[in-house]
Amino acid sequence: MANHDDASEKQDETRTGTTEPRKKASFALPVIKGLANTLAHVLRREPNTIHYPEEKRTPYPGYRGEHRLKRDELGREKCTACFLCATACPAFCIEIVAEEAPWDDREKRPRIFNIDMMRCIYCGMCEEACPCDAIELTPIYNIPSRTRGEKIYDKEKLLSL
Amino acid sequence: MARGDTPMTRWLLNGQEVENPTGMTIMEAAREHGVDIPDFCYHPGLSIAGNCRICMVESNRSPKPIIACSERIADGLEIKTDSDVAVEARNSVMEFQLINHPLDCPVCDKSGECILQDHSYTHGPDRSRFVEDKNIRHTKELGPTISIWGNRCIVCTRCVRFCDEISGTGELCVVERGDRAVVDVFPGIPIDNAMAGNTVDICPVGALISEDFKFEARVWNMDRRDSVCGGCARGCNIEVETLDGYVKRLLPRENLEVNDWWMCDHGRYGWRHLYSENRLTTARTANQELEDDSATSTLADFVSRAKKVAFLIDPFLTCEELSLIHGLSSSIPDSIVGGWLPPKGTAEQFPSGFTISSAKHPNRRGAEKIFGSKVFGKDGKDLLKALDSRKVSTLIAFCGGPAEEGPGSSWSEAIRKARKRIVFSVMDGDWLKGASLVVPATAPLEKEGTWINEDGRLQRARSCWKPGDEPFCPELVRLQQVQMACEIRTRCLSAAGVFRELAENIKAFSQHSHSDLGDGGLPLSRRRARVDSKGGTR
Numbered sequence: 001m002a003n004h005d006d007a008s009e010k011q012d013e014t015r016t017g018t019t020e021p022r023k024k025a026s027f028a029l030p031v032i033k034g035l036a037n038t039l040a041h042v043l044r045r046e047p048n049t050i051h052y053p054e055e056k057r058t059p060y061p062g063y064r065g066e067h068r069l070k071r072d073e074l075g076r077e078k079c080t081a082c083f084l085c086a087t088a089c090p091a092f093c094i095e096i097v098a099e100e101a102p103w104d105d106r107e108k109r110p111r112i113f114n115i116d117m118m119r120c121i122y123c124g125m126c127e128e129a130c131p132c133d134a135i136e137l138t139p140i141y142n143i144p145s146r147t148r149g150e151k152i153y154d155k156e157k158l159l160s161l
Numbered sequence: 162m163a164r165g166d167t168p169m170t171r172w173l174l175n176g177q178e179v180e181n182p183t184g185m186t187i188m189e190a191a192r193e194h195g196v197d198i199p200d201f202c203y204h205p206g207l208s209i210a211g212n213c214r215i216c217m218v219e220s221n222r223s224p225k226p227i228i229a230c231s232e233r234i235a236d237g238l239e240i241k242t243d244s245d246v247a248v249e250a251r252n253s254v255m256e257f258q259l260i261n262h263p264l265d266c267p268v269c270d271k272s273g274e275c276i277l278q279d280h281s282y283t284h285g286p287d288r289s290r291f292v293e294d295k296n297i298r299h300t301k302e303l304g305p306t307i308s309i310w311g312n313r314c315i316v317c318t319r320c321v322r323f324c325d326e327i328s329g330t331g332e333l334c335v336v337e338r339g340d341r342a343v344v345d346v347f348p349g350i351p352i353d354n355a356m357a358g359n360t361v362d363i364c365p366v367g368a369l370i371s372e373d374f375k376f377e378a379r380v381w382n383m384d385r386r387d388s389v390c391g392g393c394a395r396g397c398n399i400e401v402e403t404l405d406g407y408v409k410r411l412l413p414r415e416n417l418e419v420n421d422w423w424m425c426d427h428g429r430y431g432w433r434h435l436y437s438e439n440r441l442t443t444a445r446t447a448n449q450e451l452e453d454d455s456a457t458s459t460l461a462d463f464v465s466r467a468k469k470v471a472f473l474i475d476p477f478l479t480c481e482e483l484s485l486i487h488g489l490s491s492s493i494p495d496s497i498v499g500g501w502l503p504p505k506g507t508a509e510q511f512p513s514g515f516t517i518s519s520a521k522h523p524n525r526r527g528a529e530k531i532f533g534s535k536v537f538g539k540d541g542k543d544l545l546k547a548l549d550s551r552k553v554s555t556l557i558a559f560c561g562g563p564a565e566e567g568p569g570s571s572w573s574e575a576i577r578k579a580r581k582r583i584v585f586s587v588m589d590g591d592w593l594k595g596a597s598l599v600v601p602a603t604a605p606l607e608k609e610g611t612w613i614n615e616d617g618r619l620q621r622a623r624s625c626w627k628p629g630d631e632p633f634c635p636e637l638v639r640l641q642q643v644q645m646a647c648e649i650r651t652r653c654l655s656a657a658g659v660f661r662e663l664a665e666n667i668k669a670f671s672q673h674s675h676s677d678l679g680d681g682g683l684p685l686s687r688r689r690a691r692v693d694s695k696g697g698t699r
């Protein structure tokens with residue numbers, strides 16, 4: 001979470017930079033500034049390219065990659081099968097079937113929890129909607145698979161990520 | 162002042178002078194003028210309790226706000242529903258109601274249709290000042306089908322009044338006092354009356370939960386269709402709620418002519434057989450399974466080649482389906498028609514006037530209107546005799562009931578004596594062994610058409626199937642396709658179209674059409690006066 005805050009602060013800085021009151025002055029100065037920036041990159045020794053997949057990039061905080069379902073302190077899924085993520089999801093890619101939970105402190109849990117990762121648009125609405133903080137989008141981004149079927153993640157897969 | 166003969170009262174609603182029949186409550190009168198006053202404990206079908214106080218409005222006759230559900234209008238009364246006093250009163254009541262409420266909407270089955278949620282959204286403060294621990298009340302089974310989640314109960318006593326006044330069984334009571342008050346049953350006496358399911362519907366919150374529907378679906382994901390229960394000849398108006406074309410629950414729909422606001426539990430839970438293992442969904446001949454289309458052509462083949470056909474109809478068929486059978490039988494010379502009836506069940510009458518009929522089928526009256534009043538009597542006996550003496554070569558039988566043993570032993574045996582038998586059946590069973598053709602049939606709730614209840618009221622049932630995703634061809638279409646193959650029909654019509662033909666052919670129906678029936682149906686013998694746009698009747 002700390003990283004996340006850093007990032008948003010940085011973002012804020014850049015934002016305030018652009019919202020300064022506009023000067024009447026000419027284009028010249030910004031253009032020169034921009035070109036200087038370009039030149040600096042051209043002259044830099046280090047290339048920006050990384051040798052994927054040997055080298056992996058660490059995504060910025062807040063990056064929205066694959067989902068996972070969280071567990072509570074006792075190792076049980078936190079999800080209570082409330083369907084709010086499925087309701088919020090604009091891509092209709094979450095499928096839930098509820099069942100009675102075997103534990104005393106909880107009434108309901110998901111029997112089936114599937115996310116169709118190919119339909120998902122990684123918007124993060126599900127994470128936002130969840131009242132139990134049970135689903136989150138991880139920074140995992142290297143997500144190809146050989147078959148379409150593999151991209152439908154079930155409860156076990158989501159809990160293991 | 163009078164509207165017709167009713168004496169009227171003039172009063173002021175939000176500064177506007179309005180008029181209502183004398184003796185009306187403020188809430189009902191205001192609703193007539195489109196001003197909605199929130200309620201929890203008020204229910205039009207129950208006595209007035211006035212215990213939730215959410216309906217408070219400002220009045221010129223009282224220093225304090227008054228409750229609109231029990232106070233009546235009076236000449237010169239001035240009511241404000243949106244003044245600061247009224248809004249403040251509602252806000253405070255909402256805050257009070259939510260003090261001990263667990264706010265477990267995410268796992269509550271009422272969520273999405275909960276009055277507490279709605280009112281909290283429109284009338285409630287957006288945060289709570291309550292920092293103490295919430296009260297815990299019991300969660301337990303009250304009966305075989307109903308549980309109470311006490312924490313959610315707002316003690317409106319709707320359920321208690323229902324059991325006292327409507328079902329007359331009085332199982333429920335409020336135990337404890339103050340903030341510990343909660344609904345319970347008396348020791349050893351569970352709530353198991355035949356109308357118990359209604360308490361779950363009228364509970365404004367998710368305190369009463371139906372075991373049958375628990376955790377099955379979130380209500381906002383379901384599709385709703387207005388239909389009619391086929392459980393008995395009463396024909397209660399219902400709403401069928403489905404998820405992906407599968408029935409999840411049935412709810413009663415208000416119709417003061419038939420079922421008021423209620424339905425019975427036999428009807429409410431009487432749909433599980435639709436998805437049972439023994440449900441028939443594929444057609445077959447005596448030795449092989451058939452595709453749905455080839456079942457129709459095989460059937461058409463049988464019918465067009467037959468010299469003499471006997472039809473055995475049942476009282477589950479809609480008037481439309483019966484009309485198509487009538488069309489077929491009258492196009493085949495010498496054909497005979499008889500009907501079978503399921504065994505009589507028990508009738509029940511409740512103090513509120515709600516009755517459950519002993520006739521456990523929806524459309525005996527319709528069949529009698531189309532095939533004559535003797536179709537289940539003498540005609541049926543004649544057909545049975547003809548079958549027994551092996552005079553029937555081709556028989557087309559219908560069995561739309563939930564029983565796996567079909568129309569009962571005497572009929573099943575007789576049916577076996579027909580040389581070629583074609584059976585439309587909802588359930589699979591031993592009695593179908595050796596039939597030349599078995600065709601899957603639609604059950605009540607899956608039929609599109611009209612039924613006539615025991616009071617002679619023509620009502621429209623709608624299918625729970627998802628359009629375009631039907632598991633098999635319904636009889637309404639299949640019979641028309643057979644008629645087309647026999648060249649007595651040129652095109653396939655909707656249920657409304659078939660009904661139009663029926664209205665042309667049979668006088669009893671001539672006054673009606675699907676669109677005229679509306680949501681609540683009409684008595685077959687009387688036609689609702691049509692109101693034209695100018696308000697006059699024609």
Ligand code: SF4
Nearest residue numbers: 089120121123124126
């Ligand atoms: S990230 Fe968006 S699209 Fe993907 S599952 Fe969540 S809500 Fe649906």
Ligand code: SF4
Nearest residue numbers: 079080082083085130
């Ligand atoms: S919103 Fe959260 S708790 Fe609710 S079903 Fe989705 S993951 Fe489970």
Ligand code: SF4
Nearest residue numbers: 314315317318320364
């Ligand atoms: S259980 Fe429901 S209907 Fe009964 S008193 Fe409580 S809130 Fe009212």
Ligand code: SF4
Nearest residue numbers: 390392393397425428
């Ligand atoms: S009384 Fe008859 S029609 Fe009404 S719900 Fe019960 S079974 Fe259905």
Ligand code: FES
Nearest residue numbers: 211213214216230
């Ligand atoms: S609705 Fe009036 S007091 Fe409950």
